[in-house]
Amino acid sequence: MGTLKINNLSKTYSNGVKALDNVSLELENGMFGLLGPNGAGKSTLMRTLATLQEADSGSATLDDIDILNQPAELRKVLGYLPQEFGVYPRITAEQLLTHIAILKGISNTSERKELVNYLLNKVNLYDKRNKSVKGFSGGMKQRVGIAQALIGNPKLIIVDEPTAGLDPGERNRFYNLLADVGKEVIVILSTHIVDDVRELCTKMAIMNFGEIVYHGSPSDAIGELNSKVYQKMVDRSELEQYANDYKIISNKMVGGKPLIHIYSDEHPENGFERVTPNLEDVFFSKINTNSVLV
Ligand SMILES: Nc1ncnc2c1ncn2[C@@H]1O[C@H](COP(=O)(O)OP(=O)(O)OP(=O)(O)O)[C@@H](O)[C@H]1O
8 A cells, every 4th residue: 555645845936926835645545636726736746746846845755755855766656647648649559658668668578568468458449559649539548648657567646637628438438447547556636627536536635826725535525515505596797796795606607697506504595595515516615716707
């Protein structure tokens, strides 16, 4: 069982943006969801853990590896699928994986061939192994991305916003693959898509403006909102008034009209109905910005 400990990591970019503000987390094997809006600092945290950039202060360890001071050690046990996985255009899936396996130091030809076949089967692309990766769909490319991240038996796998741009079928196939992988290692799934976390993760954190604003299980977070979320269909012109009178946690267009969710300790009058809270309510109530009105 691996343990990743992140202690008080901070990072301010030269333009003054504080992308990490005293971030502390502890993770064990399984799928961990890191949820946050655009610009929250997720990629900065993922890239720091992947030893691609440095923090200003704080520490991080994976079992006995000091990540910030032993980057070479960490890279040996890391699988990383970056936000933009640049695939080599005109080579086949098999060639690509073989190439990366060589780069990762698997020099024995028959061992490498066996591994590449195993990975192609695992990500369900064995039949497509001789096809050019360039012609793959977004979902197939992401599965190649996971296959390459698995080379070298990683203890920690980081996937940064992997489902953006996938259609529902591809997204489901990708979820199944990740869930399978996540049984044996620590997987951090960084995403702004609430469904990714709801489907896959037993533990999660929500990040906003560089800070961890929630850390725990999705179900506990939802439990905290029980009997406190109410919804109502309103007119667009009334939104500002509702925002003054209630704590709006989300605003979604349904059939062209805003459907608002509010947080309230008591049942408000005037047509609000109580709803079973969901992870989206958790997300919006934790990051709570006025952007719901824009
Ligand atoms: N190299 C950089 N120089 C200056 N500012 C940066 C740099 N990289 C990121 N930032 C800023 O730091 C903040 C956090 O960015 P980061 O990419 O870590 O967030 P994120 O949660 O991954 O967002 P996204 O979902 O958009 O990728 C943002 O305000 C971003 O503009």
